[in-house]
Amino acid sequence: MSASTHWIATACMQSVLERGGNAFDAAAAGAFVLHVVEPHLNGPGGDMTAILATAEDPTPVVLMGQGPAPAGATIEHYRSEGLTAVPGTGALAAAVPYAVDAWLLLLEERGTWELEDVLSYAIDCAENGHPVLASVSTQIATVSQTFTEHWPSSAALWMPEGTPPVAGELIRNPEYAAVLRDLVAAGGGIEPHAAGGGIGIEPEAPSGREARIAAARERWRTGPVAQAVTEFLRTPHRHSDGADHAGVMTLGDFAAIEARVEPAATSTFRGWTVAKTGAWGQGPALLEALGILEGYDDDHLDPSTEQGAHTILEALKLALADRDAHFGDGDVDLERLLSPDYLAARRALITEAASHEFRPGALGDSPSARPPLLTEDELAQRTGQPVDRGTGEPTVRATGEARGDTCHLDVVDRWGNIISATPSGGWLQSSPTIPGLGFCLGTRLQMMWLDEDLPSALRPGRRPRTTLTPTLVLRDGAAVLACGSPGGDQQDQWQLLFLLRVLVGGLDLQQAIDAPALHTLSMPGSFWPRTWSPGRAVVEDRLGEDLLAGLAARGHDVIRAGDWSLGRLSCVMRDPRTGILRAAANSRGSQGYAAGR
Template sequence: MSFTPAPPHLTRPDLSGRFGMAASTHWLASSSAQAVLERGGNAFDAAVAAAFVLHVVEPHLNGPGGDMTAVFATADDPTPVVLMGQGPAPAAATIAHFRAEGLDLVPGAGALAAAVPGAVDAWLLLLRDHGTWALGDVLEYAIDYALGGHPVLRNVCTTIGTVEQLFREHWTTSADRWMPEGRIPQPGEIVFSRTYGGLLRELASAAADLAREAGIDAARALWRERLGRAAEDFAHIPHRHSDGADHAGVITVQDVAAFEASYEPAVSIEFRGHTIAKTGPWGQGPVLLQALRILDGFDDARLDPSTELGAHTVLEALKLALADRDAWYGEDIDPELLAHLLSEEYAAERRALIGDAASHEVRPGTAPGRPEPHLPLLRETYEPGVGGVGEPTVKVDGLETDARGVTRGDTCHLDVVDRWGNIVSATPSGGWLQSSPEIPELGFCLGTRLQMSWLDEPSPSRLQPGRRPRTTLTPTLVLRDGAPVMALGSPGGDQQDQWQLLMLLRVLVGGYTPQQAIDAPALHTTSMHGSFWPRTWTPGGAVVEDRLGAEVIAGLESRGHVVTRAGDWALGRLSAVTRDPASGQLGAAANPRGAQGYAVGR
């Protein structure tokens, strides 16, 4: 069937070709990926090149001190694989230590919230095992933008402006880096990342005289050495955090040395003739799978997010899936419990909870033979400390903010498919410029992923040394008859799987093309535990784009949804690449919101 009419005038075309396609949240990353494909590299060479470019050109959204996850399949083996680039909590990151610091939540800004950085090692691992290029060739694009300069984004300048006082008064190394002449750069001004560019050159030199795989491993070893020493020396100096107090970080050389990125099997379900593959429940990936299971039991007409009934149904299904995330997901979840949460029988129980009115409760389900689910205390309000927290919900006048105006970091995304059938969807994040003070020796700062861990011993996502925080990074791979047909994803923290759900419903059920689905009006719920400091929620909250229409929005409000209108083009930054296994035809689509994301290919 088809849903309500797709946008009559697309913001850009659905790209189509047979050679290679790339889509990401920044045009320079997409173009760099395509340049690698044009020079004979495969999708993994291209993705790694684009990822390091994103470190340079989207520093307010991700950095080398952050993390990433990816789902990919190779031309030789279509089985979905997860690339795990989420580092764990340091050995000294205990609940007792944080409580002794006077904290009841992990801060949203400052090095005490740093997990072990995982992104760079994960990208190098992917390049070693599945790429074809030498490291120096892959890093050439990022090095050029770092040392030769690139035009700074308007949102980078705006972000620096929001934390200017913090930088000047407390994070002086960040002020030296981002306001070198004592002023905020102007949009379009050429800026540089010379220290990080020099470090990338060192990594390339370490690999240059060795065989390809050995050279990449040498660069990984050098990376750990440089990162560990500098992070320990600098982060342990007390500095201002998001609670308004000064704390020292706890990360050490040993923490960094002990971490290696890895591969894991994907978690998947079947939905309308397709396999949807996600990361495991140490992240939020199964939220999308649970929501699809719940919605699969409704008639197609009820799955259209552009109608009042469809939007209401989608929002309620998401609330139920997100409640289970917060009650059950974590590093050591029992596989039997996960199987229960993803089962059709359990989905039927959850589906029966969806009525005509909006729920204002958090309603996790129960599991046979297990204690009642545990949820930490929810807050509806907070008093902001200092900037650099979390990830956004609403984009207002081009600036990522939350509903109360606190500036937040965000995330990047990239998708690549090549003519041989290699395909990858990846979501890099963390280590954004406003997350913690710049480490001068490295040219970047540490991330704050530990803010997703609760200082609450019974919680399945509690803070614990050596344990991965429950990341929101959640790329998606879609297969049909065992062959990959689409890779997609979006920045957006708690909203990532929510916006991807809209796209999948519109493409797989409603008959939209990928670009039509991306351009269609978006919405999401805020009626759940926020994953980012200060961990607030809005009971019954629904954030919608105004383009959803006055009649639909009024209908949602009449059902009890507490609606926030975000503007016409405010929610979601989806991108996707596609492949038809029968014809070899490739496609790509990207988000127009913010005039930054781009898809390229031929």
């Protein structure tokens, strides 16, 4: 079974499975296709996290593809540039790009296919074209002035005729195809100058599949991609603060790229084991929310009732407050965070009225650090521009800053290998396209603060506290469910609704995805300009007038999002007793797709 946020990626992953590849071959093939068909949501210059289990060993592990801050990314340097926050666009917001290395590591250690075969799908889409999504066209149109006036390399790639492409038009990216061909050629595969042209080597073929993929990884770290990126970033370019800055990434930062596999953070809920990333991501916030809700009867856990929606929103506020006060790339006391005593104390803070406060707990001997809290209204007063009341997906806002969202994919194969992955970053609107490469760098450093006292402060070599948060669920020691969603700060919020509806409510996978969604904005946003909206609840209208009125009566600042706008989950599931596989994908937007047999 395969599921993803784009039907072409799902079709390619299923093709790999039908041709004998395993779940990890399929996931990698789909991921590189997503670089091409959803360039406004992810790219090779970005990041990814995945959580997986193998048929031989069901112990969940995290594939860590989140790059750190470059060596030159210091608070002192950014302040010397006149910045009070990490920008939302431009190279100063870029973490070192780990996504490609992570996917190649997965193939090297757990895949079975040659790199040439895995990348053939993405190369075909990039060289021969694919029908551009309406959302891609809209995104390009939104930032077209920035492209034209400040980022000419992006205009050349995305508006070659001077205007954004029309939805459904075939678009191509031969420069990225050449990058992929070059990686294959590094391992002795296809000729680097075939079909789409190459960027130039004549390698000697390493011996063995793993060695060939390792050679491609080395090529990514030290070859023409690293050289082109670091040379281009020396020239200042426009950032979201309205000023021009040069990047700080160097060849040394690229050479140090090394994705890795890490243990997953886990907790139990109603007899299920839920596995997430460590607290360098936001994943443990979902574990904390589940732990808080564990103490309630089932009638408090239905998101489609007023009582359930209120209780869930309040639990999320508490878990996300801990996320922003404590999480980061350092020592985080997850044992304490997920302990029964701590969860009970957090649970006791929930009343029948909506909280408008930021209420982190104290995990250590001293109170938690408090991030700056600036409401959207306060930001509007400072800037003189209105801030939109968006539905939570970090795209382009009324203030003009360009942001991006995320992709997702899930795969389970006939043997029981299973993976959930969330690629993101390197959005076409993140920073200028690197000439000759067909992609740009990401902006994940905007999740770090220019405040030394915070656990997620900007520090060279530290990972930003990413929002990328795939999920794996186990029962009786066997991996049974992989799921995830795009959506920035909403990823774990929407996954919480899904898990409650499946694990407690008994809904089938598609019913749980299609059910009306909601989330809170009552926490500091992870994306520039880092505002929060105290007490705000964004809800789909399909929850019903009575429920919405009930939430408002409890003090929630209810924002209607329309009937079908929140959440873009996908998932796969395997029953280890029968071997029966299931999958589902988001129907909102008619873009996600699930397939299998």
